[in-house]
Amino acid sequence: MSQPTVVRIIARLNIGGPALHTMHLSHGLADSYPTVLVTGAVDEGEADLFDEVVARGVHVVRIPELGRRISPWQDGVALAKLVRLLVRVRPRIVHTHTAKAGTLGRIAAVLAGVPVRVHTYHGHVFQGYFSPVLTRVILAIERTLARATTTLVTVSEGQARELVDEFRICPAPKMKVVPLGLELDGFAPARSAGLRDGMRAELGVGAEPVIAVVGRLVPIKDHALLLRAAARVAAAGQEFRLAVVGGGPEEPALRALCARLGLEGRVSFLGWRRDLDRVYAGADIVALSSRNEGTPVALIEALAAGRAVVSTDVGGVRDVLRGGELGLLVPSGDEAALADALLTLLRDPALRETLGRRGAAEAPARFGVARLLGDVRRLYDGLAPGKRAASRNLTPSLTDS
Structure with a gap:
């Protein structure tokens, strides 16, 4: 593959909106933004899109420790592997999706010196998931990470208002709305x-x-x-x-x-x-x-x-x-x-x-794929103008996560 411009990170490729979103972006933007997609393992009982993503020609690196659940030891291992991968690949953009991948992926991007850091909220875990105390801790972490993120993206106008006004994640100008795009x-x-x-x-x-x-x-x-x-x-x-x-x-x-x-x-x-x-x-x-x-x-x-x-x-x-x-x-x-x-x-x-x-x-x-690809291509063009991929092949250096 060409020199990757984007490393896209998601905790797991379970069947659902976030995984489909990342699959379509990684495959559909490959001509202008060659991408490495990094993912963990699905939870027991969940259907897995991994084989379908690979069949579409997406270069996927699986980090088993990058799962959905919080685990200090495994999270530390996943973070170390992400930093090592980013230092080796040297992408212009790291784009994270979902909460766990957004936390570890953005920290890794900062440590590896990746210049452009984008995170997409496909939902949030600030309501209905954890105890009030843990939710306050998670909110504090998210607000800190937001300051280290170039652009934050959400998939609906309502969620953007919620994240900005109710949860105070970031100032409104930093939040962009890019709805899902699906094969319909x-x-x-x-x-x-x-x-x-x-x-x-x-x-x-x-x-x-x-x-x-x-x-x-x-x-x-x-x-x-x-x-x-x-x-x-x-x-x-x-x-x-x-x-x-x-x-x-x-x-x-x-x-x-x-x-x-x-x-x-x-x-x-x-x-x-x-x-x-x-x-x-x-x-x-x-x-x-x-x-x-x-x-x-x-x-x-x-x-x-x-x-x-x-x-x-x-x-x-x-x-x-x-x-x-x-x-x-x-x-x-x-x-x-x-x-x-x-x-x-x-x-x-x-x-x-x-x-x-x-x-x-x-x-x-x-909500079609064509609209999604156009939206994200314009977003990337504005964040990393003139920095698209060179032609040299780096596939061998990506195989060891």
Whole structure:
């Protein structure tokens, strides 16, 4: 490969918005900004995008100690390996993604003397993840790191306001907004219409509407809220099937909750799926019940697929749904409001069609890969003008992390 201009760092390539984002940037900008992508290992039970990223020709360096969890010993080892890699590669830009990689990667970039340091917040861990005391410590670290960062990026306007005004991470001029960019063509209703019957046959449903939820089965996604709302919908006499797509440590507890709520016959746990085009084609509604989000990939994909959506009003969701123009918003943690919104959509096919048509018309231009690549190319051009890669090959020097 050419002399890398960018070293991009992310803690893990688990299936989700941040990993897809880094994959598209690393591959799509290779012509003007050759990139080395550094990552750690996924958590147990998570699906891994590593092979797909490598198959696209991205040069990936895996540092096993660079995981999501906090571990002083492993974090120290990962930091040392990152510094060694950056000294050897000498990139113009280090671009970090997500909290753990953002902390270790930016410290390593400072120690290695990398001139341009960029960090993207795909969400944040300042609410709903840790105790108040630990959250205050993390905020102090983030504010310090922000002063050592050339540019901070977030994936939605709402999250940018939150980080600047509520959490005081940095002054507003230092924060840029670059929304996610995804490969959405395969979800277009015209391309996926033929998949609907097959997916519904797999679920064993007839005419009843299908609600889908796509995401990791972890506490922050609050699937339990959705199940409790679904129980209210069932109590109201409304027919439906709920398809839960994803995996994670909460699955046993969620299955037990289904049993307690009497939902076993209405809920299907489908695990991780690669055929999300089929999932969305077979659904009538896509729901999200998270306590916190950056920019939820599932909602963007659902919009592109022409599906009506309902979501808790957290993080960047309001920006994705244009304040409720493209889907229904409910307060976080409010199962009654979520149930009412689901009932509204379940009982009104015309509203579902209207919302789905709006989403399918807007999503590709707002959240497509081409827009993402253009945004980040312009960002890099402004930060490192005239410093694009030379032609010499450094592949051998990158293999030892």
